[in-house]
Amino acid sequence: MAGVVMAKSMPKSMRKSMSKAKSMPKLVPKSVPTCVVGAARRVLRAGVALGVVGLVVGAAAPVPKPKPVAPAVDPHEADVAQHGSLTLADGRLTVRLTPQNHGPSDVADTTLRLVWSVPLTDRQELPAGCVRSARTTVLCRTGALTAGSRGDEIVVPVRLKGLRSEVSVRIDTLWNGGAKDINPDNNRHEVLVLETGDVYTF
Structure with a gap:
């Protein structure tokens, strides 16, 4: 009775508002279809499975081994040598020699040293590229020697x-262009020459 009295005592505008609110449809959330939920679960499971497979494959991938590196050739390494012959007759001694470069690098120039065990006369006719540096010593230039050449x-x-x-x-060899000679024994010779005119090779 009190509720009725209260409703009657309400203003007319308020009673209209309450009547409209009662007539509005209720917003009840509809249930999500089962097929949609199942599809979402399958997508989620597939994503997790792919992630696990990726981790396993990445862990199992072989690590490439570094390729062996060939040892570098020293650009200043060369095996310089010389070979030839000597003859002695009538107080005249003749040296014939051919310089060689067994490599592996080229040589811009070399200087050979020839030393006699006895003094030379003051006047000498030396070939181009040769100079006398002492009473018993002559120096000769060979010129450029490419690797593997004479x-x-x-x-x-x-x-x-x-x-x-x-x-x-x-x-x-007194000087070989600053190269490191890997076999110095083949450019050092000492020859005893008899005064017979015979040829002595080295």
């Missing part, structure tokens, strides 16, 4: 002071 033959005739029955001659 240079031009160098002929050095000298006159000795007095007649000698034998003379020792030492031949070596």
Whole structure:
């Protein structure tokens, strides 16, 4: 009764508003179809499975081994040598030699040193590229020597002071363009020459 009295005592505008609210449809959330939920679950499971497979494949992938690196060749390494012959007759000793470069690098120039065991006469006629540096020593340039090649033959005739029955001659490389000689034994020679006119090779 009190509720009725209260409703009657409400203003007319308020009673209309409450009547409209009662007549509005209720917003009840509809249930999601089962097929949609199932599809979403399958997508989620597939994504997780792919992630696991990716991790397994990544872990099992072989790590490439580094390729062996060939040792670098020293650009200043060269095996310089010289070979030739000597003869002694009538106080005149002649040296014939051919410089060689066995490689592996080219050489711009080399200087050979020839040392006699006895003094030379003051006047000498030396070939181009050769100079006298001491009483018993002559230096000769070979010119450029490419790897695996031979240079031009160098002929050095000298006159000795007095007649000698034998003379020792030492031949070596004084300078090889700053290259590291990996086999210095083949450019150092010492030859004993008898005054017979015979040819002595080295």
